[in-house]
Amino acid sequence: MTAPTEETHAPDLLYSQAEDDLRAAVRSLLADRSDAPTMLAHVESDTPYDPQLWKALAADIGAAGLLVPEKLGGQGASHREAAVVLEELGRSVTPAPYLTSAVVATETLLALTAQEGPADGLLGELAAGRGVAVLAVPFAAARPGAAQPVGVMADTLEGTVTGVADAAAADVLLVPTTDGLYAVEAGAEGVTVEPLVPLDLTRPLATVTLHGAAGTRLADGASAVAAVRRGLLAGAGLLASEQLGLAEWCLTETVRYTRERHQFNRPVGSFQALKHRMAQLWLEVVSARAAARNAADALATGSPDTPLAVAVAQAYCSGVAVHAAEECVQLHGGIGMTWEHPAHLYLKRAKADSVAYGTAGQHRETIAGIVELPAP
Amino acid sequence: MTTPDAAGLRRRTQELLAAHPPATTGRTEFLKARFDAGLAWVHYPAGLGGLDAPRSLQPVVDAELAAAGAPDNDPRRIGIGLGMAAPTVLGYGTDEQKQRFLRPLWVGEEVWCQLFSEPGAGSDLAALGTRAVRDGEDWVVDGQKVWTSSAHLARWAILIARTDPDLPKHRGISYFICDMTDPGVEVRPLRQITGEAEFNEVFLTGVRIPDSRRLGPVGEGWKVAQTTLMNERVSIGGARIPREGGMIGPVARTWRERPELRTHDLHQRLLTLWVEAEVARLTGTRLRQQLVAGQPGPEGSGMKLAFARLNQEISGLEVELLGEEGLLYDDWTMRRPELVDFTGRDAGYRYLRSKGNSIEGGTSEVLLNIVAERVLGLPAEPRNDKDVPWKDLAR
CATH class of the missing domain: 1.20.140 (Butyryl-CoA Dehydrogenase, subunit A; domain 3)
Structure with a gap:
């Protein structure tokens, strides 16, 4: 019997050469197609996504299929590589359904491949970048079954799911129901995707309503719950890498700005009151990198430590991203408060991410259970 | 000689163990043999306890020795010597100094302490006022040092002192090896808020240090001390x-x-x-x-x-x-x-x-400045002490 606190795997927390190469390709694409003025021009539409960018990322670079085995049409890579893609997407707060489709929906479907059923074909479509699937659960959900309002009557689906991220970009909705997991075409009769006004304009939310909608049953009740749990665990774990990338951008940009901005005949970045805050933030970013890499490596290697590694990464990185974005706004002074400067996009993404797939507090509760530090 | 790989180190370690079985060899004798075999710190040069091997291979040797039940050199007891004095002696010492000091240091026969901080020079260490005045072949040292761990156990100290008060503060400092048994060295315990005295105050009165125990050129002690301080932070954290x-x-x-x-x-x-x-x-x-x-x-x-x-x-x-x-x-x-x-x-x-x-x-405040300026590249605070002769600074 292993003690609850014993580390069961030796994580590799560095980046491989292949991961560095992938990062360079993604960063170059995003620098070309997802600069701040372009994003600001599109974020107030219901679909801020850029289909050309998605095709380049998902299909040409092959990022959508990183988690999918080669025999199912994917790249046969792992969560470590997907985490690097998410770092870059976080660095640019690009609106793209990567986390929701290429990670959460894909991982949910990967849990069902043993059945050799319809999930396999869907995975092939996702991996090739030919389709986008989204798991129809609230973006704030930390675990499956928190709310499962969709029922099945006479083989059609009835119910409403609120706060679904990237539903507007989805070709297929993966819907957990009282009767297992269903795949539903987003454009099918009886399916309504109603956009909400999101805090984070770079990741649209929608209410999904199913009224007499037909779907394909992918899994029964028990395996559906397990699959959704696996999807959400991967989502939470890799969200930490998005938060890391976001925090890095905020720190880099704040350092750059405070070196150039002069007040009192000095660069404002020379004042200790400011530079200590940025040094503290650097330390948080360095720490977030270790936590995020640990979670990605645990997911990639199937470590028994994965639930703990993911909960630690989320409990830590959520706060770092929010802190970095808040410091970014404050240390930019007045310009940080304007719509034209992109800092607000990062603040909104960071704050929304801190609720996504469970708050830091919810993840700490999970940790309390795993390492046996129970509440009073 | 070629640089040994992991297999080579394992073989050398087994040869050491065969020639000096830990069960029948005295602790110090074994440690000296290990040093002479180049297995003390493998990344050090041959003849000085190492084999010019990559530092990352040290665990190979340590694991073999631990498995054989060999004694270690109790690194916690001699941490200042291993972590700070040794890299500085290696980096700046003469051949005679390296030969004289490194072996007893590593074996633990001679404990080292560090005479850097002063009551008037803490975070601003370069403002230190302990004087070293040249007298023939010796330097005569007068001053007070503080926060000195292990001073009451130490045989040697690494010491920085001011050799030219007319130069700006960073440029008039030299680096010495001080004999803690010199009659001019007085060590007094300094009681802390915990009730105990890990640290000491050290009073230096007319301490004579031969010029042959200077580390690095006269006036370059600050640069030499950077080696020591970088190693200190790594060893603490x-x-x-x-x-x-x-x-x-x-x-x-x-x-x-x-x-x-x-x-x-x-x-x-x-x-x-x-x-x-x-x-x-x-x-x-x-x-x-x-x-x-x-x-x-x-x-x-x-x-x-x-x-x-x-x-x-x-x-x-x-x-x-x-x-x-x-x-x-x-x-x-x-x-x-x-x-x-x-x-x-x-x-x-x-x-x-x-x-x-x-x-x-x-201090954490100084470390935040270091991170901000050296890692993030933020500009330094404007300073008025860098180009002023040390003797004209306010204190």
Whole structure:
């Protein structure tokens, strides 16, 4: 019997050469197609996504299929590589359904491949970048079954799911129901995707309503719950890498700005009151990198430590991203408060991410259970 | 001679063990033989306890020796010698100095201490006022040093002193090896808030140091001292720890064993600190992986900052968790411990001792400046002391 606190795997927390190469390709694409003025021009539409960018990322670079085995049409890579893609997407707060489709929906479907059923074909479509699937659960959900309002009557689906991220970009909705997991075409009769006004304009939310909608049953009740749990665990774990990338951008940009901005005949970045805050933030970013890499490596290697590694990464990185974005706004002074400067996009993404797939507090509760530090 | 690989080191270690079986060899004798075999610190040069091998291969030797039950050199007892004096002697010493000092240092026959800080020169170490005046073949040293761990045990000290007060402060300093048995050296214990005296004040009165014990050129002591200080921060912040291996361990155990102490407020704070301690541990793991892979990052400068704050917050929480027992202290008796044990003794001691973690080896405030300026490239504060002769500075 292993003690609850014993580390069961030796994580590799560095980046491989292949991961560095992938990062360079993604960063170059995003620098070309997802600069701040372009994003600001599109974020107030219901679909801020850029289909050309998605095709380049998902299909040409092959990022959508990183988690999918080669025999199912994917790249046969792992969560470590997907985490690097998410770092870059976080660095640019690009609106793209990567986390929701290429990670959460894909991982949910990967849990069902043993059945050799319809999930396999869907995975092939996702991996090739030919389709986008989204798991129809609230973006704030930390675990499956928190709310499962969709029922099945006479083989059609009835119910409403609120706060679904990237539903507007989805070709297929993966819907957990009282009767297992269903795949539903987003454009099918009886399916309504109603956009909400999101805090984070770079990741649209929608209410999904199913009224007499037909779907394909992918899994029964028990395996559906397990699959959704696996999807959400991967989502939470890799969200930490998005938060890391976001925090890095905020720190880099704040350092750059405070070196150039002069007040009192000095660069404002020379004042200790400011530079200590940025040094503290650097330390948080360095720490977030270790936590995020640990979670990605645990997911990639199937470590028994994965639930703990993911909960630690989320409990830590959520706060770092929010802190970095808040410091970014404050240390930019007045310009940080304007719509034209992109800092607000990062603040909104960071704050929304801190609720996504469970708050830091919810993840700490999970940790309390795993390492046996129970509440009073 | 070619640089040995892991297999070569393993073979050499087995040869050492065969020639000097630990079971029948005295401890010091074994350690001397290990040094002479180049297996003390394999990345050091041949003839000085090493084999010019990659530093990352040291664990190969250590594992073989540990498996054979061989004695080690008790690195905690001689930490200042190993971590600070040795790299500086290696980097700046003459051949005679390296031959004379490194072997007894590593074997532990000679303990070292560090005579750097002064009452008037703490964070601003370069302002130090201890004078070294040339007299024939000697230097005559007068001044006062402080915060000197192990001074009462030490045979030698690394010392920085002012050799030219007419130059700006960074340029008039030289670096010496001081004989702690010289009659002009007086060591007095300095009692701390914990009740004990880990540290000392050291008074230097007419101490004669031969010029042959100067390290590096006259006037370049500040540059030489940078080698020492960089190694100090790595050695304070870089140690490997298992999960719950640091200060969080005792608190977590108390929490599990004593449900009657639990409150909701303490639970939230404990979990937050548990996460931060785990992340700090992972950050240290990543730093070591970078070092082994030959990609050292600047993360090391951050580790000491992180552990100082965590140790203080965790031990503070522990005193509260213990409630009525937290009102007690194990022992205020004045002692001069040979080893510093940050996690030793009771919660009250840990709380008080950890206050030093953000002061010793560079205050957290100075370290934040270093990170901001050297890692992030932020501009320095404007300064008015850099080009002024030391003797004209305010003090």
